Each structure stands twice: as C-alpha cells, then as structure tokens.
Amino acid sequence: MSSNAQKSGFGATIWDYMTSVDHKKIAILYLMSGGLFFLIGGIEAMMIRIQLMKAGNDFLSAGTYNEVLTMHGTTMIFLAAMPLLLGFMNAIMPLQIGARDVAFPFLNSLGFWLFFFGGVFLNLSWFLGGAPDAGWTNYASLALASESHGIDFYSLGLTISGFGTLISGINFLVTIINMRAPGMTYMRMPLFTWTTFVASALILLAFPPLTIAIFFMVFDRLFGSHFFDVAAGGNTIIWEHLFWIFGHPEVYILILPAFGIFSEIFAIFSRKRLFGYTALVFATILIGFYGFMVWAHHMFTVGLGPTANAIFALATMIIAVPTGVKIFNWLLTIWGGSVSFATPMLYAVGFIPSFVAGGVTGVMQAMAPLDYQLHDSYFIVAHFHYVIVGGVVLAIFAATHLYWPKMFGTMLSEKLGKVTFWLFFIGFHLTFFIQHFLGLMGMPRRVYTFGADQGWDLFNAISSAGAIFMALGVIILLVNVIMTTVKNERVGNDPWGDGRTLEWAIPSPPPFYNFAQTPLVRGLDTYWIEKMEGNKEGMIYAEPLGDIHMPNNSFIPVVMSFGLFVASFGALYHPDDLPWTVPVIVLGLLITFGSMLLRSLKDDLGFHVHKEDLIKDREGVKTDGHQ
Amino acid sequence: MDINKKYTPHSWPDHPETATMEGKNKFVGFWLLLAAESVTFASLFATYLALKDKGPSGMEFTAAGLFELPLVFAMTMILLTSSLTSVYAMYHMKNHNFKSMQAWLAVTVLLGATFLGLEIYEFNHYVHLGFGYTNSAFSSAFYTLVGTHGAHVLFGLGWFIALMVRNAKRGLNTYNAPKFFLVSLYWHFIDVVWVFIFTVVYLMGVIG
Numbered sequence: 001m002s003s004n005a006q007k008s009g010f011g012a013t014i015w016d017y018m019t020s021v022d023h024k025k026i027a028i029l030y031l032m033s034g035g036l037f038f039l040i041g042g043i044e045a046m047m048i049r050i051q052l053m054k055a056g057n058d059f060l061s062a063g064t065y066n067e068v069l070t071m072h073g074t075t076m077i078f079l080a081a082m083p084l085l086l087g088f089m090n091a092i093m094p095l096q097i098g099a100r101d102v103a104f105p106f107l108n109s110l111g112f113w114l115f116f117f118g119g120v121f122l123n124l125s126w127f128l129g130g131a132p133d134a135g136w137t138n139y140a141s142l143a144l145a146s147e148s149h150g151i152d153f154y155s156l157g158l159t160i161s162g163f164g165t166l167i168s169g170i171n172f173l174v175t176i177i178n179m180r181a182p183g184m185t186y187m188r189m190p191l192f193t194w195t196t197f198v199a200s201a202l203i204l205l206a207f208p209p210l211t212i213a214i215f216f217m218v219f220d221r222l223f224g225s226h227f228f229d230v231a232a233g234g235n236t237i238i239w240e241h242l243f244w245i246f247g248h249p250e251v252y253i254l255i256l257p258a259f260g261i262f263s264e265i266f267a268i269f270s271r272k273r274l275f276g277y278t279a280l281v282f283a284t285i286l287i288g289f290y291g292f293m294v295w296a297h298h299m300f301t302v303g304l305g306p307t308a309n310a311i312f313a314l315a316t317m318i319i320a321v322p323t324g325v326k327i328f329n330w331l332l333t334i335w336g337g338s339v340s341f342a343t344p345m346l347y348a349v350g351f352i353p354s355f356v357a358g359g360v361t362g363v364m365q366a367m368a369p370l371d372y373q374l375h376d377s378y379f380i381v382a383h384f385h386y387v388i389v390g391g392v393v394l395a396i397f398a399a400t401h402l403y404w405p406k407m408f409g410t411m412l413s414e415k416l417g418k419v420t421f422w423l424f425f426i427g428f429h430l431t432f433f434i435q436h437f438l439g440l441m442g443m444p445r446r447v448y449t450f451g452a453d454q455g456w457d458l459f460n461a462i463s464s465a466g467a468i469f470m471a472l473g474v475i476i477l478l479v480n481v482i483m484t485t486v487k488n489e490r491v492g493n494d495p496w497g498d499g500r501t502l503e504w505a506i507p508s509p510p511p512f513y514n515f516a517q518t519p520l521v522r523g524l525d526t527y528w529i530e531k532m533e534g535n536k537e538g539m540i541y542a543e544p545l546g547d548i549h550m551p552n553n554s555f556i557p558v559v560m561s562f563g564l565f566v567a568s569f570g571a572l573y574h575p576d577d578l579p580w581t582v583p584v585i586v587l588g589l590l591i592t593f594g595s596m597l598l599r600s601l602k603d604d605l606g607f608h609v610h611k612e613d614l615i616k617d618r619e620g621v622k623t624d625g626h627q
Numbered sequence: 628m629d630i631n632k633k634y635t636p637h638s639w640p641d642h643p644e645t646a647t648m649e650g651k652n653k654f655v656g657f658w659l660l661l662a663a664e665s666v667t668f669a670s671l672f673a674t675y676l677a678l679k680d681k682g683p684s685g686m687e688f689t690a691a692g693l694f695e696l697p698l699v700f701a702m703t704m705i706l707l708t709s710s711l712t713s714v715y716a717m718y719h720m721k722n723h724n725f726k727s728m729q730a731w732l733a734v735t736v737l738l739g740a741t742f743l744g745l746e747i748y749e750f751n752h753y754v755h756l757g758f759g760y761t762n763s764a765f766s767s768a769f770y771t772l773v774g775t776h777g778a779h780v781l782f783g784l785g786w787f788i789a790l791m792v793r794n795a796k797r798g799l800n801t802y803n804a805p806k807f808f809l810v811s812l813y814w815h816f817i818d819v820v821w822v823f824i825f826t827v828v829y830l831m832g833v834i835g
Contacts, residue, residue: 103652166663174656178648208663212670215771225760225767227674233681233764238674245670600786601793603802605630 019553021105022512023090026112027407030087033116037079039474040123044072046471049431053464055452065448066133067150071123073136074154077250078161079119081392085257086115086168088399089196091407093172095503095510096190098181098519103174105551106599111168113561118161121568125153135446137247140228140239144220149572155217156568160561162207162214169203172196181502182542183521187281190501190525191274194281195260198288199253205292206249213242222574237302244295252291255387256284258395259326262348265398266330268498269345270337273525276329283322283329290319300371309368316366323359327352342496343417347398350425351391358386361436376446379439385432397424397477405495409508410488416480420473427469434459434466493538500525505538513548516614517541548609556595563591630802639723639799644808646801653805661816668820671772672827679832682763690765690832693758699829702745703821709738710818713811720807725798728807729791735814736787739780746777769828776824779817786810
C-alpha cells in the first residue's frame, strides 16, 4: 500500500519506486531516467560540436567520432525523447480523462523497467569494448562489417527497451478506450490525450517491424543467419525498409504528443477554447495515418525507381496539409486571446516558427530529384534537428514547466525558466540554421572532420558556439530544478490559474487514487466550464463517495526486465566461443519467463481504500494544502 | 470482485470474460496485442517472400524441391482441429461447466503438442538434408518465420497448462474466466498465422 504506508528513509523510498505501479510515480521514474539519458546524449552532442569547431581537429579519433554520433542519435531518440514524453503521458493523461490509474498498472511498471534495462545495456557498451558505430539507423551494410560488439549492444538494448515501449503503447490505448470518466466522450478529450492515443496506436503498429529487423540483425551477427548477407543470398535493403517502416512513424510518435502539449499550452495561456478542436483532432489522426505511407522517402537514393519515388514523394507532401491545419489552428487560438507569456507559452510561441522551418525543409526533401542533392548532407541534419529540437525538445521543456507543479506540487522559477528559454532558443537557431547552408555547400553528414581549404570553418565554428548556449540553457534548467526542490513552496490545484482540463481540478500532486469520486464530464474543457459556473469544487461527481479499488505494488517487473538484461549478455558474447554464453541465455530467459509464470499463477486482487480514509485525506488536503 | 464468490450456471454472467473491469481491459488490450503480432508476422512473411530460394551461388535447395505437402497438410489439420476444440472449451466456459472445459482444453493441448512434435520432426528432417539455419538467406528466413510460429505454439501450450493446473481445484470465477478466454483467442490467432504459413510457404512453395 504505497502512499498510505508511513515508511521513510532513502532505502524505503527506492524500494517504493522500484515496486510502484502508480502512474504518477512511474512518470517520475521516466522523467528522471529520460532526463539522465538526455544529459548523456547532450554531452555526446557537445563532443561532436567540439570536434567540428575547427578544420582538422583531433579532439576525437575517426572511430570514436562514429561511436559518439551513433550514440547521440540513438540515445536522444530512444532513451531521452520518447521516455520523457511517455513520462508526461503517464503523469497527465489518466488525470485528463478522470481515471484512477492506467488500465494495466503492472504492465506500466514493466514497460518502464524494460526501457530502463535496455537503456543501461546499450550504454554499457562504452565500458565493454566500444559503442555502436553505424549511425542510429544502423544500416545493415555498415553494421554487419562493424567488428566490435557495439552493434550487438545496440540490437539487444533496443530490443529490450522496444518491448517496454510497445507495452506502454497498448496500455495507453486501453486506458483511453476503457477508463474515461462518465461524460468524457472521444470528442471531449483534451488534445494531449488525443495525441497520446494516436501516438500509442503508432507505437503499436510501428515497433514490431523494428523488433523484427533487429532480430534479423542479432541472428545475422550472433547466430550465423544470412538475412542481410548478400554473398549468401541476403538483401541489405530489407533492413532499410523495415527500419523506416518503423522509423518514419517514430518521428510522429515523438511529434504528436509534442503537438498535444502545445495545444494545451495555447489554450491555457490564451485563456481561450482551442480554435478548431475538431480539425485538430482529425489532423492528428490523418498525420498518424499518412505516417505509415511515406517511409520510402528516406530511401529515394537507394534506387527503388521513379514510380516508387514519385508515389512516396506525393504521399509525403500530403502530410504538410494536416500539419498546416494545426499551425493555423494554434495561431487562431492565440488570436484575440488574453495572452500571458509565462515560460510554457514562450516555448509554444517559439515552437511555431521553428517547427514550420523544419516542415518546409521537409517538403523540400520530399521532392525526390532535389533529395538526390540534399541526401546525406548537413541540410538533412539541419532539417531533422529543426523538427526534433524545434518541436519535440521545446515541447518537453515546455511540459516540464507546465506540469512540474502538478507532478511535484511546487512551481519551477519563472525567472530562471525564461533565461533557459532564451539561451536554448537562441542557441538552437544559432547551431542549426547555419547547417542548412553547410549542407548546400556540400558538407556531408557523419564526417569526423573537414579540411581548411573547404571553406566550412566559419559556419562550423558558429554552429559550435550555438551549442554552448544550448548547454548553458540546460544547466540553468537543472539549477532551477534543484533550487525549486530545495525551496519546496507548495502550490494549490490550479497553479497557473487558467487550467481548463480535469488535471487542474485536483490537488498538486494528486492523491495516489487521483479522484476520490469519479468526476462527471459535461463538455470540452470541463474544469473551465465548472469554474465559469462558479463551482468551487471544480467538478461534479458521477458517483457517491465510496471504497476505491487499487492495484498492489509488485517487484516482478524489475525481475522480469532484469532476466532479459542477463540473457542479452549471453547472446552478445555467443559468437566468441565462450563456454558460459548459452547457460547465461537460458538463465536469463528462465528468470523472465519464470517471473511471468509467477505473475500468472499468483492471484493479485489489489486492495481497497476505505471511505473513512478518503474523507480523512480530503480534510488533510484542505487544511495544509498537501498530504 | 470477490474471488471466493461461487457461481452456478444460473448466476454465471453471459459474458464472463468481460464481466469485470479487468476483464474488459484485458479483452481490448489483447486484441491490440494481436494487431502488433499481425504486423510482426507480416514483417516476417515479407522478408520470407523477398528471400525465398535465395542463397549462395550453386545452392541446391529450393522451396519446390524441399517441401512435401502430406506431412504439412496433416499438421494443418491437427492445428485447425485444436482451434475447434478450444472453441468447445470456451462454449463450456460460458456455460460454467468447468470439467468439460478442462477436458476440451486438455484435448487442445494434446493436439497442439502433436503439431509441435511434427514440426520438430520436419525441421530435423531438413537439417539432415543439409538445409540448416545457416545454410542460406532462404533457410534463415524460412526457419525464422516458421520457428517464430512454433515458439508461439510452445508459449501457448505452456500458458494453457499453467492455467489448467492453477485453477484445477477452484473452478471458474470472473477472475480467471478472462484468462481462459484470452489464451483461446491467442490460440486462434496462432492458427490463422499457420493458415497463412501453409498457403504462402508450403502451397506456393510447392507450386514453385
């Protein structure tokens, strides 16, 4: 009984988090480990920019540079951006739909621990003979030739964390389908819930092809199969197809929740209902749908032929339409609103021009003939950093400020928040805008150095200088987090004063059962409706106060994930002819499947929170502001 | 939900698999998992078709020369029948007839185990012909596709047995009814995948 227990002390807290199935605690775990990986990926980015700050630099060797750039991309996509977004989905989405937890609290915990052990496994490569060095796309033609175990760390680590993500995706889908409070129809769901829903559907259908591609890679490199081995009849293009059938939806898995976060922010800080809510919802669905039909635009130069290239070029351009619809809806939400430029709103307003710039270069690359010129140049690097940093990272920072009080019960400093924004925003454009021109001047991506006679010195130096501003911005954000945590000034239910959705109607942080009584939802922006009608409690209830059923904590998810972690070491060293590899694989799988069996056999019926305790909790909340 | 509540066929709900919130969630979640599994097998099928009959120069194995239908046809019939017997088991589950359900589940497990035994025999036969996992791109794709299906069968058998043993003494309730329902759903899915394997790998393979 996690939150009721009167345990304290460091060990007890660690144990509580390791066994917790509470979506709010799992969200904090995602935030902390995603944040840690974000810092690691950021340090790798700084190493790249230091290496490229002048011609002929020897800060990193060519081989190390390949490892650093591969790990930067892989870490940022799989271990930083996605987990951070999953963290916010976990923290907020169940509150927005008026649920007491996700549909499968146990699986929620399992999803986190799989991601965590996968991420740790991947990063252990630095200490165990070298990191992967074939780029985050890990093309088979390169990866099969890589001699160290780095690629195997990539394959096995991403397999484990990929299972975790898939499980989370299913969990969120079922939560939104089944756990909505009475009255919360689909077309009354907040935009962040909608984008979580569509992104989860994309996870569901996009991750299996990646898992299969990675299985082929594992079998080819470790167990002697020939999927990608051309001499034995294999075909390396299979990897490219499967990877991008996953890889393109993946960028929408990242950007759609970012759109959702910004939609919430525009409405809150313009004090207006979202303009064109319905259009925003359908644009989200359309983007998700088209996302599966455009993967080959990453492969224009492979030689699929003019017909295939033309089809995929057209499909790609179509995506600009629903995306444009969204941009205009956000602009029209601001239009005529009573706008306040709090830190989250700064990020949201900064996001629009940044993301539009990234979108426009995306449409440029959709033209297959032009892509032959731009392919594999710094223009591509500039483009995807504009959409990922200008879209996803700005959204993550914005959400950190927006939802910090809801998650931790205390507000991040607005002053430091604005400093972070300006440093990061200026640094971001300084770093990446100029890379468009480096690309047009012919600088290829993924080169570890360049010559003084190539004329790329100045622009690279400017780009590296910009990276320093971004790093400073992140450091100030960390200072902000520490200072805020030390000060710990508690805030009430609706710290921004203009919350519109259900999460702002309950205490910050919410009690572990979220809602003592399930709310009754009367429309879009339900909390706003109640406030406008003068309802002091912020919601009306769909049920009388009664006992609440909650799930038990469990240590099994950690054990289950740890088993795969162990088995991966056996698989990794399998080709080295060591005697212990097969027993280790067997042991690891026994741990995983054994704990799965234990989970199936042992009844886990949860427990009840009694009505009297709920009443006590509620009074506690009223007297000292937090429990 | 009270796990000790005793049901009679009369008080047993019409849809015991979705009678509780947990059951409803599992029902939807499992269908979604099957969607992900479908994409998984679609990826494997696509790869198999791309690599069919492909090998190092001078490879002697082709689908047309290797596969023989009689054994595979028998396996298909056995697995299809096991799907039918699992339907009977679910019929008795819905009527709260625990003993008959267990009996039909036992038949299902026996048929599934027979199928798996024949598949192992078949693989063993190919390996003795020299068509091992590392022989060629074709062999890798073949064993990975059919072997992944076989691993699913094995997992399903373990799941059936675990549930049957665990609940042997306490009978049916609304806590374990969804579990029985899901494993039978899973079993049907495996069956459907096999129909595709039989068609795409074996029938189309023999035709050439």
